[in-house]
Amino acid sequence: MEQNRQPSELTNRPQLPPFLSAPLQLVPDLIHTQLLVRVLNHLFKQPLQEGELDFLESRTAVIRLLDGGVEFRFTKGRKKLVAHSGSSSVDLAISGNLYDFIQLSLGKEDPDTLFFQRRIRLEGDVELGLEIKNLLYGLELDSLTMPTPLRKLVRGAVDHYQNRITTP
Amino acid sequence: MAIKISLGPVLYYWSEEQLRTFYRQVATAPVDIVYLGETICSKRRSLSSEQWIEIGHELQAAGKEVVLSTLALLEAESELKQLRKICKQENFLVEANDLAAVNIRSKAATPFVVGHSINLYNQATLALLARAGMSRWVLPVELSRETLSALQQDRPEGIETEVFGWGRLPLAYAARCYTARHHGLPKDECELRCLDDPDGMVLKTKEGQPFLTLNGVQTQSAQHHNLIGAVDEMTTLGVDIVRISPQSHFTMEVVQLFDQVRREVMSGAAGKEATARYLPYGGVDGYWYGKAGIE
Amino acid sequence: MMELVCPAGNLPSLKAAVDQGADAVYIGFKDETNARNFAGLNFNSRNIERGIEYAHQRGTRVFAAINTFPQPNGWHRWTDAVDLAAESGIDAVILADLGLLEYAAQRWPEMNLHLSVQGSATNYESIDFLHRTFGISRAVIPRVLSAAQVRHLAEHSPIPLELFGFGSLCVMVEGRCLLSSYATGRSPNTYGACSPGSHVEWIERPDGGTETRLGGILVDRFEANEAAGYPTICKGRFEVEGKEGYAIEEPTSLNTLELLPEMMSMGIGAVKIEGRQRSPAYVAQVTQVWREAIDRCQRDPEGFQVEPRWNAALSKVAEGAQTTLGAYQRTWQ
Numbered sequence: 001m002e003q004n005r006q007p008s009e010l011t012n013r014p015q016l017p018p019f020l021s022a023p024l025q026l027v028p029d030l031i032h033t034q035l036l037v038r039v040l041n042h043l044f045k046q047p048l049q050e051g052e053l054d055f056l057e058s059r060t061a062v063i064r065l066l067d068g069g070v071e072f073r074f075t076k077g078r079k080k081l082v083a084h085s086g087s088s089s090v091d092l093a094i095s096g097n098l099y100d101f102i103q104l105s106l107g108k109e110d111p112d113t114l115f116f117q118r119r120i121r122l123e124g125d126v127e128l129g130l131e132i133k134n135l136l137y138g139l140e141l142d143s144l145t146m147p148t149p150l151r152k153l154v155r156g157a158v159d160h161y162q163n164r165i166t167t168p
Numbered sequence: 169m170a171i172k173i174s175l176g177p178v179l180y181y182w183s184e185e186q187l188r189t190f191y192r193q194v195a196t197a198p199v200d201i202v203y204l205g206e207t208i209c210s211k212r213r214s215l216s217s218e219q220w221i222e223i224g225h226e227l228q229a230a231g232k233e234v235v236l237s238t239l240a241l242l243e244a245e246s247e248l249k250q251l252r253k254i255c256k257q258e259n260f261l262v263e264a265n266d267l268a269a270v271n272i273r274s275k276a277a278t279p280f281v282v283g284h285s286i287n288l289y290n291q292a293t294l295a296l297l298a299r300a301g302m303s304r305w306v307l308p309v310e311l312s313r314e315t316l317s318a319l320q321q322d323r324p325e326g327i328e329t330e331v332f333g334w335g336r337l338p339l340a341y342a343a344r345c346y347t348a349r350h351h352g353l354p355k356d357e358c359e360l361r362c363l364d365d366p367d368g369m370v371l372k373t374k375e376g377q378p379f380l381t382l383n384g385v386q387t388q389s390a391q392h393h394n395l396i397g398a399v400d401e402m403t404t405l406g407v408d409i410v411r412i413s414p415q416s417h418f419t420m421e422v423v424q425l426f427d428q429v430r431r432e433v434m435s436g437a438a439g440k441e442a443t444a445r446y447l448p449y450g451g452v453d454g455y456w457y458g459k460a461g462i463e
Numbered sequence: 464m465m466e467l468v469c470p471a472g473n474l475p476s477l478k479a480a481v482d483q484g485a486d487a488v489y490i491g492f493k494d495e496t497n498a499r500n501f502a503g504l505n506f507n508s509r510n511i512e513r514g515i516e517y518a519h520q521r522g523t524r525v526f527a528a529i530n531t532f533p534q535p536n537g538w539h540r541w542t543d544a545v546d547l548a549a550e551s552g553i554d555a556v557i558l559a560d561l562g563l564l565e566y567a568a569q570r571w572p573e574m575n576l577h578l579s580v581q582g583s584a585t586n587y588e589s590i591d592f593l594h595r596t597f598g599i600s601r602a603v604i605p606r607v608l609s610a611a612q613v614r615h616l617a618e619h620s621p622i623p624l625e626l627f628g629f630g631s632l633c634v635m636v637e638g639r640c641l642l643s644s645y646a647t648g649r650s651p652n653t654y655g656a657c658s659p660g661s662h663v664e665w666i667e668r669p670d671g672g673t674e675t676r677l678g679g680i681l682v683d684r685f686e687a688n689e690a691a692g693y694p695t696i697c698k699g700r701f702e703v704e705g706k707e708g709y710a711i712e713e714p715t716s717l718n719t720l721e722l723l724p725e726m727m728s729m730g731i732g733a734v735k736i737e738g739r740q741r742s743p744a745y746v747a748q749v750t751q752v753w754r755e756a757i758d759r760c761q762r763d764p765e766g767f768q769v770e771p772r773w774n775a776a777l778s779k780v781a782e783g784a785q786t787t788l789g790a791y792q793r794t795w796q
Contacts, residue, residue, distance in 0.1 A: 055502070110745040113780050118691050123667055127502050127660030134503030137742045138473035241636060242586045243612050251588075268588030285639055287583075287652065289532040292562025300596075310644050310652070311534070318535035340640040343607030343790035346711060350703055355796040371710055372702045373681040380642070380696075382703060382710065387635070389645055460648035460678055461641065 033072040033083040036063075041080045047135065048080055055131050060084050064095035092128040096120040104136070111136070170430045171403050173423060174201035174330060176413040177237040177263075179338065180383060181362040184214040186416075191223050193420050195230040198427040201409060202227050203237040205254070207265055207283075209345070209384045210239060210247045211360065217253060224260055233261075240265040240285040241341045241385060261303070274300040284308050284332055285341070289315070291322040304328035306411065309337050309393070312458035313401065320406050328408040333395040334422055334443075335413025336368070336381050336388040337452075337461055346382040366416035370449070378449040379462075391462060394451035396439040399429045418446040465726065466733035467757055468526070468625065469750045472504040475743040477514045480523075483750035487524040489557060490514065491655075491739060495537070496544040497528045498581055498637075499739040500655030511551050524554035528739075530579035531655045532560045532638075542566050549574055557603065558582070559638055564597040577625070578602040581638035581652070587619040594621045601625055601732055605636045606717060610791045614729045623732025629749055630737020631782045632717040632789055634697055642696040646678035658695045665694075675699075692782060718777050718786035720756055724764040745780050752776050 047053055056076035064071040073084040100119045103109040111133050114120040122129040175194060178187065194202060204220050204227075206212050215223070224234040236254050239247055248268065255262055255272040264270045265283040273280040282288055282297055284306040294305065307316055309332050320329065332338075348358035350369060362368075368383035370390050378390035395402070395410070402410060410430075412423055425442050428434040434442070443451065454463030469485035471477035480488045491497025493505040506514060511527075518525045527548040533541035541563055548556050549571045556574060558564050559581035567576055580603040584590050593599045603625040608616065617624050633640070640657075644650035647662040664676040671687030675694035682699035685691045692698055692714040701710045717737075719726070726734065734757070736749050752773045760767045778786055790796055 052503075108744065110742045110748070110780050112693075112741055112745065112782070115693075118673070118685075118689075121667065121673075122665050124665075125660075126663040126665055130660040131502035134472065134501060134740075138475060138503065240639075241607070242588070243608055245615060248586060248588060266586070266589055267584070267592045268586050271588045271592035274592070287532050287560065287638060289534050289560065289653070290538055290562045291535055292538070292565055293560060294562075296561055296565050296596075310641050310650050314536070315534045322535075337641070337645065339645055340635040340642055342635045342711075343609075344634055344712070344796050350706065350710065354794055356793060369703055374684050374700060374702065374707070375681050376702075377680065379680060379701070387642065387711070454648065458648075461645035462678070462680075463648070 033074060036072050037074050037081045037083050040074070044081070044135075047138075052135065053081070055128070056081070059091040059125070059128060060088065061092045061094070061128065061132065062090045063101070064093060065098050065101065066095055067097045067099075090124060092122070092124040092126075092132070094120065094122055094129060094132070171399060171407060172200040172409040173198065173426055173430065174203065174409045174411045175199045175419075175423070176332070176335065176411045177203045177205055177207045178414045179208055179335075179386065179388070180366050180368060180416070181209070181212045181360065182214060182366055182416070183363065184219075186366065187214055188223070190414065190419075191227065195227055195232070197420055197423050199232065199412070199423055201233045201235065203235045203263055204260075205237045207237050207240055208386050209362075210244070210250065211358070212362070212384075217250070221257065221259055228260075234259075235261045235263050235281055237263040237283065238265055238269045240283070242266050242268050243343075263306075270297070270300060270302075277301065279303040281330075282306065284338065291319060294319055294322065294327070295324055298324040298327050302327065304330060304409075306330040306332060310455050310461060313398070313405065313456050314458055316407070317405055323406075329406065330409035330411055331395065331402055331407050332393065333399070333402075333410035333412060334426070335393060335411075335415065336390070337393045337455075338386060338388055339380070339461075340387040342385050342387070345385050346387065347384050350382065389452065389461060390449045391452040392447045392449070393453065393455070393461070394440065394443055394447065395453055395456055396426055396429055396443055397436040398453065398456055399426065399439070400436050403430075422446055465731055465757060465761070466625075467750070467753055468733050468735045469746060469753075470630075470736055470739040470741070471514070471746065472499065472501075472739040472741070473506070473743075474510050474514055474517075476739075476741075476746040477525075478517060479743045479747040480750050481518050481521050483747050484754035485523055485750050487526055487554070487733070488514075488518055489526040489528050489735075489739070491528045491530075492544050492547070494540060494544075495653065495655040496531055496533075496541050498530050498579075498651060498655050498657075499528075500531075500659075501740050502660060504740060508547055508551070511547070511553075515552050519552070526555045526557050526577065527553045528557040528579060529563065530557050530559040530581040532581075532652045533563060534653060538562075542570075545571070555601070564593070564599070568597045575600050579638075580605050580627070580633075583636050583638040585616075585636065587616055587621070590616075590620050590622065603627075603735060605638075606633055607636055607790050609793045609796065610722060610725060611793075613731075613791065614725075617729040617731060623730070625733040625735050626719070626726060626731055627717055628719045628734035628736060628753060629777060629786075630716060632712065632715060632787065634712045634789075640697075643677065646680045646696060648678070658693065663694055698782075713787075714782050715787045716777075716781035717789045718774070718781070719788060719791060720753075720769045720773060720777070722788065722791060723756060723760040724767045727760060727764055741780075748776055748780055 060075045062073045075084045263281040263283045265285045282305040345355040347362040362384045368381040371380040381388040429439040455461045466486040468487045469480035471488045491505045529544045557577045557579045559579040576599045643657045649659045651657045662678045666674040673685045675682045677694045682694035697711040698714040
């Protein structure tokens with residue numbers, strides 16, 4: 001006997017309202033990516049120094065924001081993460097909606113949960129994906145130096161948005 | 169001396185008639201050692217332990233060494249009771265497929281064979297089990313010839329080594345009976361449906377690739393593990409016995425081929441070619457070479 | 464007292480478990496000496512010390528799982544792992560290999576030895592062997608016994624048992640499952656990972672569906688609107704004699720909250736939560752629920768009832784978003 005059975009069909013896939021995600025499309029991908037890698041290099045300062053990101057060397061990962069219609073390609077250079085221009089093949093693609101990525105990056109959602117629900121999708125080198133996923137888990141978010149007012153603002157926005165979708 | 173050939177326990181549920189016919193053929197076949205008894209499911213009772221022992225004596229009279237094999241997955245008290253009974257008899261050597269049998273035999277200071285479902289992966293384990301009373305061990309099926317070779321170098325004196333050389337690979341044991349599940353029956357009311365599958369049920373992927381075999385609570389490979397081409401190598405590595413796992417068809421033909429290869433009447437390569445016709449889903453030998461079992 | 468033992472694949476998870484009231488946390492090292500050897504996961508010598516310090520300051524014990532099977536060429540990696548654990552002040556090591564148990568018992572006679580679920584102990588005769596040979600003080604039991612069988616085992620076992628309470632469900636006897644090894648050549652027993660990422664393929668199809676493969680073997684194909692699982696063979700869909708479906712097991716998680724009073728009455732020593740490969744968010748959510756449930760049950764076992772919100776919280780993080788009592792309930796078998 002199985003309990004707590006839930007429908008296996010995925011009906012409720014939260015997305016950010018288009019007015020929030022749409023403006024991303026107006027900026028060229030490479031500029032997003034350069035911004036992103038700057039933030040990532042900041043976040044991963046210690047793991048980078050300790051060589052924990054060496055597995056990314058000469059491998060390219062792409063993060064695709066499906067509702068934003070953009071993608072970020074990056075790899076690891078000699079010392080830090082760099083934006084990857086050009087159209088060569090990628091080793092790993094992680095795709096999902098902006099909302100789910102924000103949930104993930106705030107540690108509010110368990111990545112495997114999103115993965116099992118197919119809200120976050122992995123393609124390509126799965127081991128690379130697991131490595132990135134586990135590296136993200138291992139970051140101690142509260143000790144990260146995202147400016148507090150900014151973090152509060154983002155958390156507040158996500159809470160607000162979550163309330164809107166769970167209490168119609 | 170040429171490597172010995174053993175016949176492993178029958179892993180499927182065969183009727184009394186099937187079993188008796190089979191072991192009548194074994195009596196005259198070129199095998200040296202025969203493992204008897206039920207190792208998978210305690211509900212399979214075509215023969216009582218007295219009848220197994222009786223078959224054992226017949227085979228012994230025909231010049232075979234007989235070993236009584238025991239359950240790999242022991243859960244119920246009734247199963248332990250049966251195990252103690254087998255471990256206590258003094259007619260034949262016993263194969264332990266779980267540490268429970270190791271415990272009973274070692275407490276009684278009686279020798280035992282360690283079967284392939286007990287994880288013997290290194291020298292320390294080999295030495296420890298030898299001290300507990302092990303007289304022979306069967307290489308766990310996923311281990312390679314490299315590991316075997318290292319273990320052989322440190323093998324304690326008087327311990328024999330056996331390698332699973334032919335048959336569908338035993339891959340897993342579970343709480344659940346997959347045969348019963350396939351027929352939509354609970355395990356407790358399985359109606360002994362596995363009696364209909366003398367070689368288990370083949371499981372295929374959604375693109376039709378044969379992959380596994382369901383055999384009650386046991387899962388096996390769909391492909392046959394076939395080391396006939398490695399008999400020479402085994403002899404060089406000091407392996408004493410090569411095991412053939414019984415199938416409902418062609419087991420005696422396969423025994424004959426292994427016998428010809430060990431007597432060097434036929435080359436390993438020729439043996440491999442000759443066995444091809446007895447492999448419904450092909451042969452594999454990846455584990456022996458340190459690769460995936462299915463290769 | 465029934466102990467709550469929670470998983471930690473990294474420092475933030477360890478802290479989450481400790482903060483949410485775990486009695487003990489179990490961890491592994493960054494190599495094949497443990498059964499969750501996944502890229503980017505686990506502890507090195509530096510953060511194991513930080514983890515133990517954090518836990519001990521708050522009264523939580525830390526166990527190290529060194530629960531795979533060394534082969535001759537890697538033997539010292541495993542004994543080094545035992546030494547590192549002992550020297551770091553670990554409270555127990557969780558072992559499966561007989562040779563390694565002997566090493567630990569001789570080299571570190573004061574250390575607590577637990578038998579890992581990988582040690583495949585399903586009956587009290589085998590536990591008795593391990594207890595009298597190595598002095599193990601606890602055994603983790605594979606998820607294959609019914610509740611009645613567990614009760615019988617607990618009555619006859621010379622040492623306390625640890626049972627799985629929640630998490631992904633292995634339906635096979637652990638330590639004796641070669642399905643992933645057969646397809647990939649990397650064995651849970653020796654390499655420490657079931658369905659290692661290096662052999663997994665996740666292929667999006669043009670029609671929106673997804674295919675998952677392990678070592679090239681098609682494990683499942685999902686339609687665009689179906690929830691997908693990580694490709695472990697036992698949870699794949701296959702065809703057997705004309706019937707297609709989950710021939711071995713549905714992608715579900717084990718959840719035994721409702722058995723808590725029964726487990727307490729059996730004198731079970733500890734409940735284990737699976738999931739060292741999961742995130743700190745998972746560890747925090749699951750630990751919180753189980754802490755509350757165990758405390759409630761300890762205060763009033765007769766009046767104990769499972770809160771719907773507990774099950775809701777657990778189902779949300781469960782693989783397949785379904786839970787089952789697994790083998791504890793005979794009809795499941």
